[in-house]
Amino acid sequence: SFAQVRVAAGSAKMAGGGGVNQIVLIGAVLVGAWRVAQKGLDITVLAQIVLGALGALVAVGMVVAGRFLRKAQGASAEQAAAVVAEAYDYIIVGGGTAGCVLANRLTAGGTGKRVLVLEAGRSDFDTLLVKIPAGILRLFRSKYDWNFNTSNEKGTSGRSIYLCRGKVLGGSSCLNVQLYTRGNADDYNVWETEFGCKGWSSDEVLPYFRRTEDDRTGLAASDSKHHAAGGEWAVDNVRYQNPLSKCFLKACQQMGIALNDDFNNWDRSQEGVGRFLVSQRNGARCSSASALLEPALADPGRCIRILTASPARKVLLEDASAASGPRAMGVTFRAGGVEHVARLAPGGEVLLSGGAIQTPQLLMLSGIGPSAHLQEHGIEVVKDLPGVGGNLQDHPAAVVSYECPPEQKGISVTSMVIRVAGVVMPHPKFVLEWALYGTGPLTTPGCDHGGFFRTAAAPQGTKSADLQMRFLAARAITADGMGTFTKFKESANLADGFSFQSIAVRPSSRGRVLLASADPDDQPIIEGNYLTEKGDVATIREGLKLSRKLAQQPVFKEMLGEEVFPGPEIQTDAQLDAYIAASVHTANALVGTCRMGPEDDAQAVCDPEMRVRGVRGLRVCDASLMPKLPGGQSGAAVVMMAERAAEMILGSSKKAE
Numbered sequence: 001s002f003a004q005v006r007v008a009a010g011s012a013k014m015a016g017g018g019g020v021n022q023i024v025l026i027g028a029v030l031v032g033a034w035r036v037a038q039k040g041l042d043i044t045v046l047a048q049i050v051l052g053a054l055g056a057l058v059a060v061g062m063v064v065a066g067r068f069l070r071k072a073q074g075a076s077a078e079q080a081a082a083v084v085a086e087a088y089d090y091i092i093v094g095g096g097t098a099g100c101v102l103a104n105r106l107t108a109g110g111t112g113k114r115v116l117v118l119e120a121g122r123s124d125f126d127t128l129l130v131k132i133p134a135g136i137l138r139l140f141r142s143k144y145d146w147n148f149n150t151s152n153e154k155g156t157s158g159r160s161i162y163l164c165r166g167k168v169l170g171g172s173s174c175l176n177v178q179l180y181t182r183g184n185a186d187d188y189n190v191w192e193t194e195f196g197c198k199g200w201s202s203d204e205v206l207p208y209f210r211r212t213e214d215d216r217t218g219l220a221a222s223d224s225k226h227h228a229a230g231g232e233w234a235v236d237n238v239r240y241q242n243p244l245s246k247c248f249l250k251a252c253q254q255m256g257i258a259l260n261d262d263f264n265n266w267d268r269s270q271e272g273v274g275r276f277l278v279s280q281r282n283g284a285r286c287s288s289a290s291a292l293l294e295p296a297l298a299d300p301g302r303c304i305r306i307l308t309a310s311p312a313r314k315v316l317l318e319d320a321s322a323a324s325g326p327r328a329m330g331v332t333f334r335a336g337g338v339e340h341v342a343r344l345a346p347g348g349e350v351l352l353s354g355g356a357i358q359t360p361q362l363l364m365l366s367g368i369g370p371s372a373h374l375q376e377h378g379i380e381v382v383k384d385l386p387g388v389g390g391n392l393q394d395h396p397a398a399v400v401s402y403e404c405p406p407e408q409k410g411i412s413v414t415s416m417v418i419r420v421a422g423v424v425m426p427h428p429k430f431v432l433e434w435a436l437y438g439t440g441p442l443t444t445p446g447c448d449h450g451g452f453f454r455t456a457a458a459p460q461g462t463k464s465a466d467l468q469m470r471f472l473a474a475r476a477i478t479a480d481g482m483g484t485f486t487k488f489k490e491s492a493n494l495a496d497g498f499s500f501q502s503i504a505v506r507p508s509s510r511g512r513v514l515l516a517s518a519d520p521d522d523q524p525i526i527e528g529n530y531l532t533e534k535g536d537v538a539t540i541r542e543g544l545k546l547s548r549k550l551a552q553q554p555v556f557k558e559m560l561g562e563e564v565f566p567g568p569e570i571q572t573d574a575q576l577d578a579y580i581a582a583s584v585h586t587a588n589a590l591v592g593t594c595r596m597g598p599e600d601d602a603q604a605v606c607d608p609e610m611r612v613r614g615v616r617g618l619r620v621c622d623a624s625l626m627p628k629l630p631g632g633q634s635g636a637a638v639v640m641m642a643e644r645a646a647e648m649i650l651g652s653s654k655k656a657e
Contacts, residue, residue: 074309077336087345094354095119096171098622098642100288105646107302120311121167125289155531170289177445180277183630185266195627196598208643234281242473251553273451283438310335315366328617356590356624360389387603392511393629395587400547401476401499412496457538468505479583502543508533589634594624621645
């Protein structure tokens with residue numbers, strides 16, 4: 001019954017991508033031919049008409065595809081029942097960034113392993129809104145987003161912080177800004193030296209970054225130590241550069257700040273400015289679903305089954321009283337309104353890859369976590385692990401934003417849109433450029449230029465940068481940067497401008513994830529505790545000051561208009577700190593809530609081989625394992641960790657045999 005890959009997703013994926021584009025192209029040619037027949041136009045005019053029609057139809061096609069060509073995106077009860085009739089070597093809970101890597105690697109090379117992936121979200125990772133990098137502007141707070149919000153914040157003027165997490169195969173790799181930054185070597189050396197995670201030093205993890213990488217920039221040819229070509233995960237420069245982004249780099253040079261052509265080269269300092277590498281192939285987003293899951297599903301020799309819209313409700317455990325501890329035996333989940341049980345084959349393992357919010361939630365719902373908290377919600381304690389849900393880390397950020405003078409109208413990336421039937425969409429000519437060549441403004445996530453800085457607020461005794469700055473060739477709509485992303489789709493005719501986003505890239509504040517109730521359908525309580533450590537505030541404050549200095553450099557003279565945020569009236573440190581508290585937002589790098597560590601670490605949830613302490617057959621294989629957030633975006637590190645996880649899991653399986 002496992003001779004072929006079967007995906008129980010409830011329907012075919014969206015008839016988008018190449019299919020929609022082909023339909024649109026044919027339609028455009030027909031429109032052009034009809035116009036020529038009507039007006040007797042020459043071939044030059046025909047070409048102009050066809051090109052215009054092409055762009056317009058592709059733009060409209062994006063809306064049509066999103067609204068009319070997509071069917072239900074979840075497994076039915078009948079499909080789920082058929083799938084759970086079999087037992088599995090591995091049940092992967094969460095088909096996100098890590099889960100897709102695991103599904104690929106655990107079934108590669110003729111292992112014969114039977115894998116079930118339970119994904120709570122949608123199956124249409126290949127929709128155009130995900131494929132087009134600039135589509136991120138329509139993904140936040142959409143049906144592809146879990147749309148979490150924090151609670152009980154003490155350092156943010158009482159505001160909750162919106163957290164975007166991917167609710168689709170590929171997870172947050174389908175919704176993030178695609179930046180491919182790994183941090184520096186010290187980030188991983190600290191995992192080993194400070195947190196006791198043997199085997200996780202920079203020298204030991206670097207080969208796993210390279211294993212997946214398909215460098216498209218030429219760095220692999222000049223620096224094979226840090227980069228590789230030929231892997232599944234495409235890494236490139238954005239195939240577009242806005243004039244304002246070029247001004248940013250020039251302004252940095254005018255201030256004497258060095259350029260850095262590779263932030264992932266661990267043989268030198270991370271500091272400097274340049275272009276951030278992005279996860280893209282030919283101008284389209286590279287997600288874990290498109291890069292690793294989709295090719296695996298196309299291989300008929302693999303034994304993978306996937307159920308989408310099938311949220312896990314509990315890990316089933318047996319032998320709770322055994323001296324060796326309880327053992328995972330399966331997972332209960334819901335599909336099509338019916339609860340089902342997925343069972344492990346003898347010697348199998350449940351692999352949790354739901355991310356830093358939902359993995360600790362599922363552990364606690366299963367009776368694994370802080371005993372007092374579980375008892376509050378009437379949950380039987382199977383294993384008291386006080387570290388579950390703690391140690392939550394994220395990148396806090398704030399912006400400085402300027403409006404350009406009227407004579408610079410059209411220079412910002414946000415000016416390259418039109419409104420059709422009340423919907424803001426890219427200008428047809430840029431849609432056409434992306435569809436035909438994979439270039440142009442639609443290839444930018446908006447923040448692909450920037451740098452790393454060690455400021456006066458950096459902790460003493462450390463050498464790493466404490467500030468990451470991301471430059472955006474766009475005026476902010478709100479002081480909260482995430483608010484700008486979510487409100488952009490509602491706005492048109494925006495003023496041109498540019499912004500600097502300052503991020504405390506190695507933060508000290510720590511939060512936690514708690515259960516709201518024993519009901520799996522209730523979102524957990526997320527206490528981010530943003531800015532509770534004053535060093536994080538100081539780093540962002542230094543970033544705001546640096547942003548203002550950069551804006552005053554000669555290269556920006558013709559571009560510089562009014563300071564929109566924080567505003568010229570905000571000058572003193574106290575005023576800047578108040579502005580940060582009132583506008584701080586996430587830079588989307590949630591990690592740490594099931595951190596790994598040695599046996600004598602009471603707060604460690606997993607050992608360095610990702611096994612949940614005291615529970616057999618259960619591992620955590622996602623960002624929640626990280627003891628400390630690396631100084632860069634977390635996506636690349638999660639892929640690395642999933643690569644390592646697969647190797648460890650298969651190694652354990654061979655030993656057992």
